[in-house]
Amino acid sequence: MSVEANELIEPVIGLIGGSGLYDIEGLEDKEWRRVETPWGAPSDALLFGRLDGVRCVFLPRHGRGHPIPPSELNYRANISAMKQSGVTDIVSLSAVGSLKEELPPGHFVVIDQFIDRTFAREKSFFGTGLVAHVSVADPLCPRIGDVLETSARGLGLPVTRGGTYIVMEGPQFSTRAESNLYRSWGCSVVGMTNMPEAKLAREAEICYATVAMVTDYDCWREGHDAVTVEEVVGVMMSNAENARNLIRAVIPVLGQGRDPCWAGCDRALEHAVMTAPAARDPEMVSRLTVIAGRVLDRT
Template sequence: MARKASRGQVSLGVIGGSGLYDIEGLTAVRDARMRTPFGVPSDAIRIGTLDGVAIAFLSRHGRGHRLNPGEINYRANIYAMKALGVQRIISVSAVGSMKESIRPGDVVLPDQFIDLTKRRASTFFEGGVVAHVGFGEPVCPTVAHALAGAGQQTGASLHEGGTYICMEGPQFSTKAESRLYRQWGVDVIGMTNMPEAKLAREAEICYATMALVTDYDCWHETEEAVTVEAILATLHQNVALAKRMLRTVVPRLGAAASTCGCQQALQTAIVTAPDRISPASRKKLGLFLDRLALPKKGKR
């Protein structure tokens, strides 16, 4: 039965991509089946405690991998995390490498994105409410720094920084596309971090990606072109490493205070006159607008 969840229950969220459909070691586990003004999330959100830290885990594609990248309801996923009180999100994502030096099995912590998606709703603010959040630095440095420390501690072959280019999918790139992206200087390619990262910023949630490299896309002349079989062969090893990194980073982020600029992203972003925001929009977007205490019609 779908239900609403009260805020303030958990402050750390994990969104698991291909191959990461659960987290071992969670205690006091319960599943929250939520509904939002933007629809239902990819799956029930698993809430539990990991090494003393309350976290919310969501399988991005749904358990059993039922949703392709374009079918994922990114708005519902991020809204549901926000409704649970989540202030920081770790996104775990499978990616292809666009550089010789980034090998399958490596972990990349990108700090920039290029969005090539075409058909995905990429904002919460619509229907009479306009917001323009800053997105020049799309990754939270606090979360990324904690992930880097966890990667070093677990012995990951780690690359800090870099650009993640997000394609629409679900098909893989043509060779011409892959070569073009390499000319742009991107580091990894994936299908799911956009508009997820944009929505997290609008929701004033800190966000960082743990990108697990599974292949060389199709540009590499001496490696086979990317296939599902090749990805799955590397994915098992990658996911085991990701789980070790999560066990290491969760206590660090759970203990650290959340006082990041990401959590003030809407402070000056709303450009619609407050008295022009309808009651229906105020209700729909109350999760984001209430903190701003915007004056209502007739009140200045």
């Protein structure tokens, strides 16, 4: 989707549901559709519909029924499918472990930073034949973050604005030494899924924000038993209804017509492409038409 400085945008809200969120209630004109991408198949079909008249696209990150582990997710296909579907704004919902006493299970955190400790995932749409470097100094859209914080507080949800999400490879939970290391770095929560998802959304010029939903204290806390799947799932299910309420509150606000994002997320590729036109691989150019066509067409 092309974004020009004088163009009023009709937002399309993308929702990526993490563990425990496999559907969006209340959508009208619901339709599950398969979307094929140049990067392969996304995690599942995408659910298209409208909420309060706002166009929405939902993707269960791990697929319905949770068959796909974090390291095997096709992150490029997931974000490309969102872009191909016209999505302008993504709200990512993720289950996480807490690394701070003041962020107990059931707490929501509107993240503003990441540390990416993953190592087994494709992290960019670009590569040999078409090189680009986007800035991810501030990897999350503060405009969406403002709406999430205000809406959560309006619902009376326990929420903290700001925090660092350290993304580990998984699928195992942290060792106690790792958990304490992450705490020493000042991290707020730990999870397995938001990288490279956020980086790819930035490359695709989609505004992206994360709501991290705390399910446990990881394993650092004295007197807190080692994390088990059973306890994580229990809190995760109780978080899900709050997440659904938050989604219903946020979408009408984000769905209002607006100018281009004041944070510049939708123009991230403006000066990012490094490869000269004559040196570009035609196959790469073709694959990247949906992601980067806005800037490739001009050079």
